[in-house]
Amino acid sequence: MKHDVVQLLTGRAIQPSAHRVAVAQYVLSTEDHPSAERVWESVKARFPMISRATVYNTLNLFVEKGLLRELHLSPDSVVFDPNTDPHHHLIDEETGSIHDISWDRVKVAAIANVDGYEIHDYQVVMRGTKK
Amino acid sequence: MKHDVVQLLTGRAIQPSAHRVAVAQYVLSTEDHPSAERVWESVKARFPMISRATVYNTLNLFVEKGLLRELHLSPDSVVFDPNTDPHHHLIDEETGSIHDISWDRVKVAAIANVDGYEIHDYQVVMRGTKK
DNA sequence: GTTCGTGCAAACGGTTTGCAACAAT
DNA sequence: ATTGTTGCAAACCGTTTGCACGAAC
Numbered sequence: 001m002k003h004d005v006v007q008l009l010t011g012r013a014i015q016p017s018a019h020r021v022a023v024a025q026y027v028l029s030t031e032d033h034p035s036a037e038r039v040w041e042s043v044k045a046r047f048p049m050i051s052r053a054t055v056y057n058t059l060n061l062f063v064e065k066g067l068l069r070e071l072h073l074s075p076d077s078v079v080f081d082p083n084t085d086p087h088h089h090l091i092d093e094e095t096g097s098i099h100d101i102s103w104d105r106v107k108v109a110a111i112a113n114v115d116g117y118e119i120h121d122y123q124v125v126m127r128g129t130k131k
Numbered sequence: 132m133k134h135d136v137v138q139l140l141t142g143r144a145i146q147p148s149a150h151r152v153a154v155a156q157y158v159l160s161t162e163d164h165p166s167a168e169r170v171w172e173s174v175k176a177r178f179p180m181i182s183r184a185t186v187y188n189t190l191n192l193f194v195e196k197g198l199l200r201e202l203h204l205s206p207d208s209v210v211f212d213p214n215t216d217p218h219h220h221l222i223d224e225e226t227g228s229i230h231d232i233s234w235d236r237v238k239v240a241a242i243a244n245v246d247g248y249e250i251h252d253y254q255v256v257m258r259g260t261k262k
Numbered sequence: 263g264t265t266c267g268t269g270c271a272a273a274c275g276g277t278t279t280g281c282a283a284c285a286a287t
Numbered sequence: 288a289t290t291g292t293t294g295c296a297a298a299c300c301g302t303t304t305g306c307a308c309g310a311a312c
Contacts, residue, residue, distance in 0.1 A: 119259040126253040
């Protein structure tokens with residue numbers, strides 16, 4: 001597992017420092033969509049000396065290198081999504097938690113040729129509550 | 132026009148103070164999706180004495196009363212949408228500008244019964260560039 | 263004279279940045 | 288020696304808040 005992460009980093013031209021590996025291990029294996037602050041807390045459990053700045057820099061680097069995606073769904077903070085394949089999102093209106101919805105669970109038609117724009121990317125953002 | 136705005140405010144139990152009317156006139160008539168800062172700048176042109184805090188408070192009040200919607204599509208700032216009917220959004224990846232896409236321009240199917248959640252609301256968020 | 267809107271400035275919170283120290287090669 | 292990573296603290300910026308003033312009814 002640690003091995004896989006190192007490969008993932010080097011495969012994207014990211015030097016696999018200890019801190020980066022620790023961040024990657026956490027953020028790539030969680031089902032959550034953690035904020036930077038949350039990543040920091042989790043990684044600190046095993047690397048108490050890691051600084052907030054390093055976590056922020058590392059996450060930004062990962063986004064830049066395509067290992068993670070940033071989501072801007074809430075005003076509170078940016079969250080990170082280890083799932084870089086196309087998919088949709090469901091936001092629990094009570095808890096604020098974000099759930100992935102697989103691409104084929106939702107059918108979207110007639111996206112092309114909107115307003116003379118070329119669409120590079122789209123997703124459905126849903127809000128709801130557990131029933 | 133000013134008359135309409137006053138009616139809109141009173142109809143939502145908002146006291147139509149001069150500042151609130153000025154904010155409403157601007158934000159309800161623009162095609163843009165302005166940030167609070169942008170609203171402030173625009174309103175200041177005619178009401179130079181209006182304070183930032185008042186603009187923020189006013190916009191939040193309008194959202195609370197259902198006159199506006201907040202959009203959290205960019206990490207930079209919250210923007211406000213005078214169009215409270217269901218519709219989709221297209222974000223210009225170059226300029227960051229946000230465009231409304233009418234509800235029936237996009238067909239979304241099979242939204243119901245996702246993960247035991249009840250969906251209250253959804254929209255398609257697209258990103259692209261002018262071609 | 264109580265209620266409500268407003269301005270100001272300070273506080274806040276998430277994020278970025280400058281800089282000095284350090285590690286790796 | 289050079290290059291790249293890290294920690295710290297300060298800066299930053301959008302937004303909220305406390306408080307005192309002032310207007311309206």
